[in-house]
Each structure stands twice: as C-alpha cells, then as structure tokens.
Amino acid sequence: MISNSPEVRYVSAFVLVWLCVFHHPVRAQDPSLNLVLVTLDGVRWQEVFAGIDLDLIEDNRYSHNPELLKATYWREDRDERRRLLFPFFWSTIASEGVLIGDRNQGSYMEVTNPWWFSYPGYNEILTGRADPAIDSNDRIWNENVTFLEVLNGMPGFNTRVQAFGSWDVFPYIINSQRARLPVNVGFTALPPAATEQIRWLNKVAAVAPRLWTTVRLDFITHGYALEALDNRQPRVIYIAYGETDDFAHDRHYDRYIDAAHRTDRMLKDLWNHLQADPFYRNRTILIITTDHGRGNTPEGWPHHASPGAMAKAERQDAPDGVPGSDQIWLAAVGPTIHSHGLIQGHWKQSQVAATALASLGLDPERLMPQAAQVMSQLLR
Secondary structure (H helix, E strand, C coil): CCCCCHHHHHHHHHHHHHHHHHHCHHHCCCCCCEEEEEEECCCCHHHHHHCCCHHHHCCCCCCCCHHHHHHHHCCCCHHHHHHHHCCCHHHHHHHHCEEECCHHHCEEEECCCCCCCHHHHHHHHHHCCCCCCCCCCCCCCCCCCCHHHHHHCCCCCCCCEEEEECECCHHHHHCHHHHCCCEEECCCCCCCCCCHHHHHHHHHHHHCCCCCCCECCHHHHHHHHHHHHHHCCCCEEEEEECHHHHHHHCCCHHHHHHHHHHHHHHHHHHHHHHHHCCCCCCCEEEEEECCCCCCCCCCCCCCCCCHHHHHHCCCCCCCCCCCCCCECCEEEECCCECCCEECCEEEEHHHHHHHHHHHCCCCHHHHCCCCCCCCHHHEC
C-alpha cells in the first residue's frame, strides 16, 4: 500500500513536476519569444507589390495558357491584383505587420553581395554580411557563422533550432556539421517512426515527381516543418521554399506564378498553425524575404546575375549583368513588429540577421558584431 501522508504527497508532486519540466523540455511553457524565418527563392518584388505582370502573361515564351492566367490573377486594379496573387501578404501582414521593397512607393531593399544569386544571398541573410569569396552555388561548407548557429549555442535555444529547405545545398550554407543543428533538405526523408504524418510525407516524397535534381517540391518541405512545430516545438525554425526560382529558370512564368500563390497559402497555413498552438500564439515573429531578385524585363526575367557574375562566367553579351536581380523585399509580423503595412526607407539584405536577433529581444551587436545594423524601423 502507498502511503498518503503529506510528506509522500509532496515528494510525489515534486517528482511529477520534475518529469514534466525536465523529461519533456520541448513541452515546457517557455514565456520567451520564438522566430520563424521563411525565404521564397527568387520571387520578384514586382509580383509581391503589383501582382502578375501583363507583359509576361502575354509573352508566349513564358506563358502556355495566358487566358487562364489572366482570368485567375489579372485585374486592372493593382491592389486587387496583388491580393489575388498574395492574399495572406495583403490581408494579415499588410494589416498586422510590415512590408518593405515597393520601389514605386519609396521603399527599397537590395542585396550587398557582388553576385546576386542564391548561395551568396542566403549567406548574407543568415550571417548578416556579404562574403565576396562565396561566388558559386557549389556544395562548399560555409566558413561564416549564421545567426541560427549562434542561437543554437545559447541557453534556451540549444537543440531548439531547426531548418527545412527544398534546395539540397542548405546544409552547406548553414554548415550543419559545425553548427550541429538539424537541417532537412532536398530528397532526404525524416526518421519514419516519428509520427503518422511523417510516415505519410516520406511515402509521398518517395513517389512525387522530381522536377529538378537538387530541389524537392515545396509542400514536402512545408509538411516536415509543420510536423517539427507540432512535435519538437523549436524556438527558431528556418523554412526555405524553392519552387519559384526553378520554374522561373525553366522559363515558365505561369508555373512560377502558381508556385508563388501556393507558397502564400502555405504561409497562411503556417501562421494559422502558430496561432492555434498556445506555445507559439502571440509570441512568435514571422519574417519572410528572398535571396535575390530577377530581371526586370521580359528578356531578363528568367535570370539573375550581377555584372561580376557575368564576367566570371565569361559572358560578353551581358556586361551589366541582369538589371533588377539585386532588388529584394521583406515582410514581417509578430508581437515585436510594428503594424504599419508598407514602410518607406532603404535597407539591405545584410540587415536581416541582426533584425531577427533583435526581434527576439537579443543584442545583435554582442552576438554578431560583424553583422549589419538592425532594421530598427520594423521593431516596436
């Protein structure tokens, strides 16, 4: 028989608290802030702020069913047009957060790296500074330290930072072998024993079309990330969607547009998911941006590269690079983000890392002194 004395009841309660707090740390109710960083590969600011581009709809090099594309996404009114393409951006974020990068309205953001393509852009986003030595998309371990790695080494964040990407180069960009944080990308499945949903995603991933050799479909990346939120409760998670850039390189404007619209739906799903979970509700910051822009003419739209990148590739036909591919944008929403909608000013891609840290109430100058300054206009 178990005694019901006050002393035993006290010990039993202590053991129960110990088990709840220490045996299941990811379920402990941590009052601190959380962060979700999302990137949409190669999405132009023109579509984010003005909707679908009529010149590209009607260009038969890029659109195979222009009438369907126009019926679905084109409206004469600019505001209506962008709401059709990015309804989550132009409802939730525009009313509850901030957007920057509409160059027609005095809001500017651009890369500072000299190359204007993916690996250099992602390095700049995550480390807070451009590295001219990163001049390719090759699978090379990044010598620079990302803010994800910095956070993963801190009390309260250790083992609670994760990354999911459609492109299989992200383990090298984040340097997962040094950072010692989980990075699930490309065609890598998750351990099947975890949950029923992960088992389903693994099965679907194994039979889904592989449209590209290095990039998986974004809904698989999205599904794995949501499962991590449900079952691991990371304090910081990075999600990198990739379809948009690959469809653009394939010269399919219609598929690029559909992918951008699908990603907006995923972002709505992600935000609703966060707000439905007491752990994340009202204390999670969502920051969304892109690694580079694209050409600002029909001829240049499928491409992105700087003058230096063209010279390095010995391309004599484009000494000016691809104009427009250094122009980017950012959106953010959350408890430490202003609710001003579009804000005017001039910012750099290298400011994202410090802003992410500051949004969590941390001191980026102490943690990453080499990073560019915080985008203070975004923060409350």
